[in-house]
Amino acid sequence: MKMIKPKRLKKGDVIGVISPASSPSDLEKIEKGVNYLEGLGYRVEVGKNVGKINGYLAGTDSERLEDLHSMFKNKNVNAIFNVRGGYGSGRLLDKINFGLIKRNPKIFVGYSDITALQMAFLKKTGLVTFAGPMVAVDFSSDKVDPFMEENFWKIITNNKKIGKINNPNGEKFYTLTKGRGEGNLIGGNLALLISLMGTDYQPDFKDAVLLIEDIGEDPYRIDRMFYQLKYVKVFNKVKGIILGRFVDCYIKDKSQPSLSLNDVISDYLEGLKVPVIYNVKHGHIKENLTIPWGLKTKINTSRCFIEITESAVI
Numbered sequence: 001m002k003m004i005k006p007k008r009l010k011k012g013d014v015i016g017v018i019s020p021a022s023s024p025s026d027l028e029k030i031e032k033g034v035n036y037l038e039g040l041g042y043r044v045e046v047g048k049n050v051g052k053i054n055g056y057l058a059g060t061d062s063e064r065l066e067d068l069h070s071m072f073k074n075k076n077v078n079a080i081f082n083v084r085g086g087y088g089s090g091r092l093l094d095k096i097n098f099g100l101i102k103r104n105p106k107i108f109v110g111y112s113d114i115t116a117l118q119m120a121f122l123k124k125t126g127l128v129t130f131a132g133p134m135v136a137v138d139f140s141s142d143k144v145d146p147f148m149e150e151n152f153w154k155i156i157t158n159n160k161k162i163g164k165i166n167n168p169n170g171e172k173f174y175t176l177t178k179g180r181g182e183g184n185l186i187g188g189n190l191a192l193l194i195s196l197m198g199t200d201y202q203p204d205f206k207d208a209v210l211l212i213e214d215i216g217e218d219p220y221r222i223d224r225m226f227y228q229l230k231y232v233k234v235f236n237k238v239k240g241i242i243l244g245r246f247v248d249c250y251i252k253d254k255s256q257p258s259l260s261l262n263d264v265i266s267d268y269l270e271g272l273k274v275p276v277i278y279n280v281k282h283g284h285i286k287e288n289l290t291i292p293w294g295l296k297t298k299i300n301t302s303r304c305f306i307e308i309t310e311s312a313v314i
Contacts, residue, residue: 001126001204003184003294006079006107008313009156011041013078016071017135018047019058021113022086024136027051030083033135036144037081045077057088065092068117072104079156083136085112090192092117093201098124107156107313110134112215112284115188120201122186122294128312130156131188131282132290145286152290155312162308165289167281175301176265179275181240185297185308187211194225197232205237209297213244213283219261222249226268235268240275240299242306244282275301 009015015037017030024030030051034044047067052059071080093116102125108118111131118129132152133139147168155162167173186203187193190212196202214222229235243265251258259267269276277299282289292312299306 003128004102004105004126005128005312005314006105008159009042009079009107012043014043014045014076016045016047016074016077016080017050017083018064018067018071018080019050019083020064020068020092020117021058021082021088022056022084023051023053023058024084029136029140033083033139036139037135045074047071050083056086058083058086061091061095064088065095068092069097069100072101072106077106079107079109082110082114082134084134085110085114087113089113090116090195093120093199096120101125101127109156111288112189113192115192116196116201118188118293119186119193119196119203123201123203126294128292128294130290130292130312133288138286138288145288147287148290155290155292157313159311159313161311162292162295164305164307167279167289168287171281172279173277173304173306174279175304176269176276176278177272177274178301179240179273180298180300180302181209181275182296182298183208183239185209185211185291185293185295187242188213188293190214190222190225191217194228197228205234208238209240209242209299210234210238211242211244211280211282211291213246214249215247215284217246217249219249219251219259219264222246222261223259223264226264230268235272235274238274241269241272241277242280242299243276243278244280245285247284275299277301277304277306280306
């Protein structure tokens with residue numbers, strides 16, 4: 001499928017804010033994030049259902065879907081930023097009007113649970129989306145991380161080739177297996193990616209470069225997700241694998257015997273015939289590299305670099 005790139009964001013443009021998963025426990029964080037965006041010279045339109053709470057969801061499915069559709073439909077809105085992740089995006093997939101999204105391509109930003117929407121958009125429409133900062137998470141802090149900030153705004157406001165991506169402060173990537181590969185960049189939160197397996201919204205792994213990250217999963221849970229990827233031949237189909245940050249994915253109960261996260265990663269990935277790079281600063285961390293899904297990406301583990309060979313926006 002041909003990729004559809006959204007238009008780059010310019011000062012004075014309108015950013016729509018939606019909450020397709022969970023609400024933050026402190027709703028003031030939404031206001032803080034909006035104030036940050038307005039302080040940069042953007043106009044902000046908050047979805048009418050943002051701030052609602054329905055158990056662990058930010059309103060009912062129909063309310064969250066209404067905000068998603070209305071922001072894509074609204075010709076004045078240039079980009080759509082998500083409030084936070086949590087849980088619930090995947091419940092909307094069979095109700096989404098993908099034709100509406102394809103006809104109105106816009107910058108769409110989020111990560112974590114938002115992975116479900118991003119991979120579904122990619123599969124159904126070819127829209128390039130962005131695993132990047134969220135309104136009530138990364139933009140609500142009293143001190144927004146400067147590395148994350150600079151990297152993010154550069155990618156969505158600049159229509160030049162992205163080029164090589166780098167960790168902050170010169171921190172190195174590490175190599176698990178040697179080689180070179182090139183393909184369209186797909187992935188996101190591992191648990192959410194697994195939840196799409198076997199559905200109409202599963203991304204196309206053939207000849208892709210796969211980037212994965214996660215948070216709060218015990219090593220045995222990561223093991224289970226990896227063997228699912230192995231059994232459906234994902235590791236044989238992709239041209240390269242990038243490991244982002246696996247936050248709090250360590251052994252919680254030291255009294256019980258367990259493999260470590262590194263043991264699990266080695267068991268599944270060390271013998272692969274495709275290049276594998278790890279220690280990439282992407283995931284549930286402050287210094288979060290923004291990742292544009294769907295773009296042509298080179299991975300070279302002999303020279304230890306990752307290069308996105310095109311622009312993300314037009």
